[in-house]
Amino acid sequence: MAHGLNELIALVIALGMLAQWLAWRFQFPAIILLALTGLLVGPVLGLIHPATDFGEAGLRTIISLGVAVILFEGGLNLRAHEFKEAAAGVRRLVTLGALLNFFFAALAAHYVGGLSWAVSMVIGAILVVTGPTVIMPLLRQAMLNRRTASYLKWEAIINDPIGALLAVLVFQYFVFSGEDGSVPGVLLSLGQAVGIAVLLGGGGGYLLARAYRAAIIPEFLKSPILLAAMFAMFALSNRVQAEAGLLTVTLLGIVIANMRLPSIEGLRRHKEYVTILLVSTVFILLTANLKPNTLMQLDWRALAFVLAVVFVVRPLAILLATIRSGMDWRDRLLVGWIGPRGIVAAAVAGIFAPEMVAAGYADAALLVPLIFAVIFVTVVIHGLSLGRLAKRLKLAAAGPRNGVLIVGGSPWSIDLAGRIRDLGIRTLIVDNSWHRLRPARLAGLPVYFGEILSERAEESLQFQDLGHLIAATSNDAYNALVCSAFTSEFGADRVLQLSMGEPEDNDRKGLAAGVRGRVAFHPDATFEELWRRHYEGWCFQKTRFTDSFTYDDYRAVAPPESIPLLLVSPDHHVTLQSVQRPLQPRQGDVLLSYAPYRAGPEGKTENRKNSGDAPAPQAR
Helix, strand or coil: CCCHHHHHHHHHHHHHHHHHHHHHHCCCCCCHHHHHHHHHHHHHHCCCCHHHHHHHHHHHHHHHHHHHHHHHHHHHHHCCHHHHHHHHHHHHHCCCCHHHHHHHHHHHHHCCCCCCCCHHHHHHHHCCCCHHHHHHCCCCHCCCCCHHHHHHHHHHHHHHHHHHHHHHHHHHHHHHHHHHHHHHHHHHHHHHHHHHHHHHHHHHHHHHHHHCCCCCCCCHHHHHHHHHHEEEEEEEEHHCCHHHHHHHHHHHHHHHHCCCCHHHHHHHHHHHHHHHHHHHHHHHHHCCCHHHHHHHHHHHHHHHHHHHHHHHHHHHHHHHHHHCCCCCCCHHHHHHHCCCCHHHHHHHHHHHHHHHHHHCCCHHHHHHHHHHHHHHHHHHHHHHHHHHHHEEEEEEECCCCCCCEECCCCHHHHHHHCCCCCCCCCCEEECCCCCCCCHHHHHCEEEECCCCCHHHHHHHHHCCCCEEEEEEECCHHHHHHHHHHHHHHCCHHEEEECCCCHHHHHCCCCCCCCCEEEEEECCEEEHHHHHHHHHHHCEEEEEEECCCCCCHHHHHHHCCCCCEEEEEECCCCECCCCCCCCCCCCCCCCCEEECCCCCCCCCCCCEEEECCCCCCCCCC
C-alpha cells in the first residue's frame, strides 16, 4: 500500500459520506452506493486492502465496533409498547414469520446452496432482518396506504435487533459446540453469554438511566457517556465470554429506550450521527475486503439460493405466518414479496464469517458474498416492483400527496392546521416541544413530537401522504434547513418557509436563495408579524369561487391587507401561495386566506376567529 493508515481512514470516511450524500440527492438506496464504492476501491481497482492495511485483528475490531453500534441503535428503537400496540398481523410477522424465515432460509442454504448446516443456520438467522434504512425510502416512493406500509415498517424496525440477536445465538451455539460438543457445555456457554448480557446490558443500562434521571450527568455529557458505556460494556462482555458483547449492547439499548428518559430523543439524534459514520465506513470496508477468488466461487448454486430466498423463502414464510391473522390477502401477498435486506445483515455477516472460518467452518468464507448478493438482488427487484405491485393490488395511496406538513407549533400554525383540516386536507404539526403541541393535541390535530430532521422522523409513516411543507418556526436558519432537507422529496414549489422580512435580511443572516425555501404567503408574513396579527383578532377566511364570484370580485371586497394562503381545487388538489408563485384561482376552487375579522359576502366567505389570550412569543 502506497499510502499510510491516516490517508486510508480519511479516504474511506470521505467515500462513505459522498455515497450517503449521493444517495440522498438522487433518492437512491445508500446501501447500493456504499457496496459499489467498496467493490470499486477494493476488488476492482485494488486501491485498498482492508485485511492487509488494518490487519485481520484490526479489521475485525472495526467491524465489531460498527456492529455493536448498529445493534445498540436497534435496541434504542425497540420499545415494549410497540409489541402491545402492534396489530395481530405485525406480531405474527415478527414472531412466527421470523422463525419461518429463519427455518426456510436455512433449508435453502443447505439443500440449494450446498452449505454446511452451521453456515446455513447462521445465514438463515441473518436473513430474518429486513432493514428499515432500505424499506422506508421504498415505502415513501411507492405511496402505499398507511395500513399496508405499517406492516413493512414495523416488521423492519422490530426485526432489526431480533434478527441480529437470533444470528448471535445461532453463531454462538455452533462456535461453542466446536469447542465443547456436549449439550451441557453449549448450554453453559450460552447461559453465560445471556447472563453477562443481562448483568451488564440490563443492569448497567438501568443504573445509567437512573443516573440520567437524577441529573448526576450533565446534558452535554449524556450522549458521549452513553457511547463510552456501550463500548466499555461491549469490550468487557467479550472479555468474559466470547461474542457476548453483541447481546449486551442490544439489551443496553432496549433498557435505555424503555426507561422513559426525558432526553431520549436527544440521545437518539446524537447517536444517529455516529451510526451513519460507522455504518458507511464498515460497509465500504466489508465490500472492499471481498477477494476476487471468493466472488468467483459464487456459482450456479449460489444464484439458485438467492433466487430461492427471493421467490420462495420469504413469500412462503409470510403467507403461512399470517394465516388467520386478520390481514387482507392483498397485504399478505405484498408483504410476502417485499423484503429487502440492508446494512445490519451485511455487518453481522462480516463479523461472523472470519470467526466461523477460524472455528473450522471453511464454507463460511461464502457468508459475506452470499449476503451481499441477496442484498443487491432484493433491493433492486423489490425497489423496482413495489410501486407496480401496490397499484395492481390497489394498495397504493389514492390520489396525490396533498397533505400539509407544518413545522413549528405556534398558536397561529395550530389554527392554520385546524382550518386546513376543515377543508378535508390532512395536516401534521411537528415540534420538538411537547408543551407547544398541547393545544394541537387538545384540538384533535395530528402531531409529531420530535426533531423533523432526525432519522427517526424520516422513518415515521406519519409523513407518508404529505406533499407540502410550511416551515413556520421562529428560527429562520432552521426553517431554511428544514426546507433544504425536504426539497428533493416534495419539490421546490411545495416547500415554503415564513418570510425573514426585508430582502437584505436574508444576506445578513447568511441564507442565500439556494439554501432556503420559497417565501410563504407574503413578504410581510414573518413569524413575529403573524403572531401579532393572530392576537389582534385576525382570522382565517374560506372563500369559494363560482362563475358569479371570481378572484377579481374577491380582491375588490377583501381587506387590502388580507393574505391568500392556499387553494383547494374541487378534486382536493392543494396549492400553497408563495411570493415567487402567486395563486391563480379557478371556478370551484376554495381559497383559504388570513385577514382582519370582518363579515364577508354572505354565501361567499366564511370567517373563523382564533381564540385564546396572547402570551409572549416563544422562540423555538
